[in-house]
Amino acid sequence: MNNFIITVKNLTKIYKNGVKANVNISFNIREGEIFSILGPNGAGKTTLIKQLAGLLKPTSGSIIVSGVDVIRNPNAVKEYISLCPQESAIIEHLTVFEHLYYFGRLKGLSSDKARKETNSLISKFDLKKYRDQYVGSLSKGLQRRIIVAQAFLGSSKIVYLDEPTTHLDPVGRRHVWSIIREYKKDGTTILLATHFMDEAERLSDRILFLNNGRIVALGSIRDIKKLVGNYVKIRIDAYYGEEITKLLDRIKGFYKISKYSGSFIDIIVPGEDDEVEKLIDFLISRRIEFELRMPSLEDVFLELSENESKKGIN
Amino acid sequence: MRVKKVLTDTYIILIINFMSLRTAIIPYIVIAIILPLGFTYLISLAFKGMITVDAATNMLVGVIVLSLSLSIINGIGQNLGQDRLLKRLELIASYPVSPGAYILGVSTVFIISSLINVIIMVFSGGIAWNILDRVLRVFPQLLSLLLIASLGLIGIGAVIGTRSSSLPQTYALTNIVSFIIAMFTPAYYPIEMMPTPIRILSQFLPTTHAALAARSLLGVGQYDIVKHTVFLVLLTSIYLFFGLRGIKWYEE
Numbered sequence: 001m002n003n004f005i006i007t008v009k010n011l012t013k014i015y016k017n018g019v020k021a022n023v024n025i026s027f028n029i030r031e032g033e034i035f036s037i038l039g040p041n042g043a044g045k046t047t048l049i050k051q052l053a054g055l056l057k058p059t060s061g062s063i064i065v066s067g068v069d070v071i072r073n074p075n076a077v078k079e080y081i082s083l084c085p086q087e088s089a090i091i092e093h094l095t096v097f098e099h100l101y102y103f104g105r106l107k108g109l110s111s112d113k114a115r116k117e118t119n120s121l122i123s124k125f126d127l128k129k130y131r132d133q134y135v136g137s138l139s140k141g142l143q144r145r146i147i148v149a150q151a152f153l154g155s156s157k158i159v160y161l162d163e164p165t166t167h168l169d170p171v172g173r174r175h176v177w178s179i180i181r182e183y184k185k186d187g188t189t190i191l192l193a194t195h196f197m198d199e200a201e202r203l204s205d206r207i208l209f210l211n212n213g214r215i216v217a218l219g220s221i222r223d224i225k226k227l228v229g230n231y232v233k234i235r236i237d238a239y240y241g242e243e244i245t246k247l248l249d250r251i252k253g254f255y256k257i258s259k260y261s262g263s264f265i266d267i268i269v270p271g272e273d274d275e276v277e278k279l280i281d282f283l284i285s286r287r288i289e290f291e292l293r294m295p296s297l298e299d300v301f302l303e304l305s306e307n308e309s310k311k312g313i314n
Numbered sequence: 315m316r317v318k319k320v321l322t323d324t325y326i327i328l329i330i331n332f333m334s335l336r337t338a339i340i341p342y343i344v345i346a347i348i349l350p351l352g353f354t355y356l357i358s359l360a361f362k363g364m365i366t367v368d369a370a371t372n373m374l375v376g377v378i379v380l381s382l383s384l385s386i387i388n389g390i391g392q393n394l395g396q397d398r399l400l401k402r403l404e405l406i407a408s409y410p411v412s413p414g415a416y417i418l419g420v421s422t423v424f425i426i427s428s429l430i431n432v433i434i435m436v437f438s439g440g441i442a443w444n445i446l447d448r449v450l451r452v453f454p455q456l457l458s459l460l461l462i463a464s465l466g467l468i469g470i471g472a473v474i475g476t477r478s479s480s481l482p483q484t485y486a487l488t489n490i491v492s493f494i495i496a497m498f499t500p501a502y503y504p505i506e507m508m509p510t511p512i513r514i515l516s517q518f519l520p521t522t523h524a525a526l527a528a529r530s531l532l533g534v535g536q537y538d539i540v541k542h543t544v545f546l547v548l549l550t551s552i553y554l555f556f557g558l559r560g561i562k563w564y565e566e
Contacts, residue, residue, distance in 0.1 A: 050565075053408050054408075055408060057564060057566050074564045078408060083405070083408040102326055106323060106411050147405075
């Protein structure tokens, strides 16, 4: 017996216009984990979520969510899941309270329970001040908070959050992250689609990297970082002009220069190499400012995507 | 249990739609009541003293058709168009709500508002033109005909709302089609007066058959009530079928 609450096998979605949104995707999600689908815009994240939510028919493959075959019975899965869609589909002329309350009722909550949960979510998401205001009169960030809050109505076992923190300010994002963590503690399984690498890095137990509809990597953050090797990154401000040109000549062949944007240079240095020390000593002796960083998910994603495209070209 | 959930969901969708009308109540009253009444009032002024009982009855049927056409097609077409294009439909579809409950909830809003419209028109027009007795004698039959016609208009509105590709297109189409229906329906004037192409086109409008049957009921004209009622039901079913088929709960 495994404890997978979601199982996706060989899922492919090709739209009528020929666009391959998802190609041969397979993964499992364990009960109670935060599983992130990470990828740039157009990677196929939303298409994947829509199929898992029983809103979009796949071209081929299978999806089992909480024991329900989603392709055969797309409506049955809606008893177990909640969705925060990518776009804040609000009903402008309802107040914040009404919006949450009526969607709670559609979720199947009794009038009393819907009222209680609505009040609790209004407090939790810091919406008390706006309780009786029309949703349409609020900022995009506040509307987003309402739609995210709505996904937690009815204590669904599984919550799909598609870009939940879009339009939120840094404080709002962190607040939503802490709420997501709370629900995870209570045993809710969370499927998070995001293009914010920091969001995925802070929240996820496991990550699925998608690019052009295909899986680029799948695993825990540590596993995924291992895929691109053990290295550190040294970022140097391009302000140093001539010094930088000399430096580049000197290190050419020894280090990989991952990015030269005109405003900075990223140099990838193998983590266990003495050359790191040598390079740092050199930078200090020349009084060149630098920043030493461990690879972030973004670096890993860029590296993996680059490898994928090279494979594609070859 | 399942039936109870469908009924509760229908009620909630109905309430959500009514709540949404709160801020649109003035434009709604203007479109559904003031505009058709004002239009008819202008005609009566123009033909002051020349309006016979039959002409007044025609005008009453006309004003009702105009009101229903403008309010229902604009209302449901724009409502469905917004729900679909602003992704509200997708949000609702992600809930354990059956498409039937959504359709019933949204349609009921417009059926109720149509009923209110018809009653207001019948009484205000009936009193103004002194034909209330004549109308009240066949009121239940008249109301039934107009309700079926309303369902047909809901179908036409739904066809636009579920198939238009953008909101501006939805607004333009609902406005144009509702006006065309109001003008091409032989309500204000006998069908025999219409040019042949328009007369042929008008046969495909549920409002045409409702208006002709209503005229006969009210004793103006000798149209076959049964035949026109059958056509009315048939056309209404076709438009409803195509309109509601466009509401997708599971996209291909």
